[in-house]
């Protein structure tokens with residue numbers, strides 16, 4: 001193509017001319033000492049639906065199956081991962097980088113709360129700073145021989161989640177919803193974002209789906225009837241689980257005992273994650 005006809009938009013032109021520029025690859029390189037087999041992002045359309053809970057419990061499930069798992073807490077303004085694992089000490093560094101803190105059963109965790117002087121201090125930073133912190137959790141932290149690294153993604157589709165999506169090479173995402181959400185719209189946004197980034201969606205987990213009556217065992221749908229199946233069908237996604245709203249679960253999380261929770265309702269989700277390596 002001659003210079004005068006050049007639109008300078010190489011994405012729509014196949015000409016291999018001297019002024020050609022390839023699309024920029026935003027993926028950040030992990031720490032040279034890191035070895036991570038698979039990275040799974042856990043996303044939700046809004047806060048408080050149990051994204052951090054599902055992230056932590058997936059790491060617990062895969063850890064129980066004999067894999068070395070890690071959790072990268074990218075939810076910088078609402079970091080709840082250390083609390084559910086009952087870890088309060090600071091992450092330390094060495095000549096290679098930042099060393100994640102290990103939970104009781106050996107899950108590696110990094111979170112802004114493990115770096116702050118006071119874990120109760122609010123994080124009042126602007127978007128680009130938050131996005132850079134998350135990026136550093138990938139580039140500066142030594143993730144040693146981790147089979148599955150779960151990323152508790154920041155909510156929404158703004159600056160921060162976009163940077164995370166672009167800089168960390170995710171092998172798949174799990175979408176967490178709750179019945180009262182505008183499920184179809186939220187899932188549609190997550191699906192579009194994942195498609196734009198070329199990231200496979202492993203499936204959807206519906207949290208707080210029902211409460212089981214302790215006397216008769218009946219399932220009560222406190223947040224209304226679920227539209228999960230129809231939504232999953234509409235977007236061609238797998239339903240990976242329906243988690244009950246269970247006071248024992250929140251009590252164990254508040255006490256820092258996420259590793260003691262039995263999660264039969266997450267086994268399909270764990271199977272799907274495991275399939276990434278087993279095929």
Ligand SMILES: Nc1ncnc2c1ncn2[C@@H]1O[C@H](COP(=O)(O)OP(=O)(O)OP(=O)(O)O)[C@@H](O)[C@H]1O
Pocket residue numbers: 044046047048049050051052053054075078079080155207208243244245246247249250253254
């Ligand atoms: N299925 C459940 N049963 C009982 N409690 C639950 C359940 N799911 C989540 N919770 C509780 O609800 C609260 C919010 O959950 P969580 O922090 O996982 O949500 P989130 O989507 O990550 O929120 P945020 O975006 O604000 O970080 C926590 O106290 C958690 O223990």
